Amino acid sequence: MPAPLISPSILSADFAKLGEEVRAIDVAGADWIHVDVMDGHFVPNITIGPAVVKALRPHTAKPFDVHLMISPVDGYLEAFAAAGADIITVHPEAGPHTHRTVQAIKGLGKKAGISLNPATPAKMLDYLIDEIDLVLIMSVNPGFGGQSFIASQLRKIEAVRKMIDKTGRAIHLEVDGGVDVNTAKACIDAGADVLVAGTASFKGGPDCYAANIAALKATAG
Numbered sequence: 001m002p003a004p005l006i007s008p009s010i011l012s013a014d015f016a017k018l019g020e021e022v023r024a025i026d027v028a029g030a031d032w033i034h035v036d037v038m039d040g041h042f043v044p045n046i047t048i049g050p051a052v053v054k055a056l057r058p059h060t061a062k063p064f065d066v067h068l069m070i071s072p073v074d075g076y077l078e079a080f081a082a083a084g085a086d087i088i089t090v091h092p093e094a095g096p097h098t099h100r101t102v103q104a105i106k107g108l109g110k111k112a113g114i115s116l117n118p119a120t121p122a123k124m125l126d127y128l129i130d131e132i133d134l135v136l137i138m139s140v141n142p143g144f145g146g147q148s149f150i151a152s153q154l155r156k157i158e159a160v161r162k163m164i165d166k167t168g169r170a171i172h173l174e175v176d177g178g179v180d181v182n183t184a185k186a187c188i189d190a191g192a193d194v195l196v197a198g199t200a201s202f203k204g205g206p207d208c209y210a211a212n213i214a215a216l217k218a219t220a221g
Contacts (some may be wrong), residue, residue: 002193002220004187004192004193004194004195005031005172005193005195006031006194006201007031007033007034007065007196008025008033008196008197008198009034009036010025010033010035010036010198011034011047011198012145012198012201012202012203013025013202018055019056021202021206022059022060023059023060025201025213026060027209028209028210028212029209029210029213029214030201030213032062032065033060033062033065034176034196035066035085037049037066037080038070039070039071041071042069042070043069043142043143045144050079050080053080053083054084057083057084063087064086065087065194065196066080066085066086067089067113067176068080068088068091068094069142071093071095072094072095073090073091073095074101074104077101081110086110087110087133087134089112089134089136090112090114091115091116091117092128093117093120098128102128112132112133113132113135113136113172113174114134114135114136115136115137115176116135116136116137116138116156116160118139118141118150121156122159122160125160125163129167130169132171134171134172135172135174136176137156137173137174137176138153138177139153139175139176139177139187142177145198145199148178149177149180153177154186155190157187157190158191160173161173161190162191172193173191173192174193174195175187177196179195179196180216181216181219184197184219197212197216200212201216
């Protein structure tokens with residue numbers, strides 16, 4: 001089984017020195033950089049906006065995996081695309097016309113993702129799966145880092161993997177929430193190929209980042 005891509009969430013980084021943290025996690029072997037954007041409305045927390053994404057962009061050439069937990073989302077797509085996002089992931093609940101949102105992301109030259117909250121069923125993808133590049137399964141309720149993995153989401157990962165395989169398209173299946181060396185293997189076995197890991201990537205400080213990422217990748221063995 002191939003090792004998963006690791007997309008460390010900067011939500012768990014030291015915000016006082018984000019540029020340094022992004023450079024350190026890049027050198028440590030991160031495949032993508034996961035950027036959690038929260039508005040205090042769609043989810044109960046506030047994080048960063050496009051200006052921070054733009055400021056971080058020169059610090060790494062790795063893809064910026066930008067997860068927009070904001071509503072309404074459409075008015076911010078262009079700003080995050082211009083700031084340097086490579087993948088823009090939205091929630092179907094974050095706007096009235098999700099298919100149009102996906103088209104807008106693609107029209108900006110970016111890869112489009114759809115994120116499913118724990119209570120959002122896989123069938124929400126029925127009429128979107130042929131248009132998107134990534135599905136993000138939330139294995140915690142979004143809003144805060146450091147939460148415990150919700151085991152019921154493994155069934156959803158399996159269901160979405162079957163949907164993806166049926167399309168024959170190269171669609172990434174990403175999992176975010178409570179992912180660590182204890183839960184990563186179950187996610188991979190269920191069909192995930194990208195793991196978002198905040199606490200598990202950044203714990204221990206920069207000297208530990210490479211070992212943390214290596215340990216997550218090794219769970220595929």
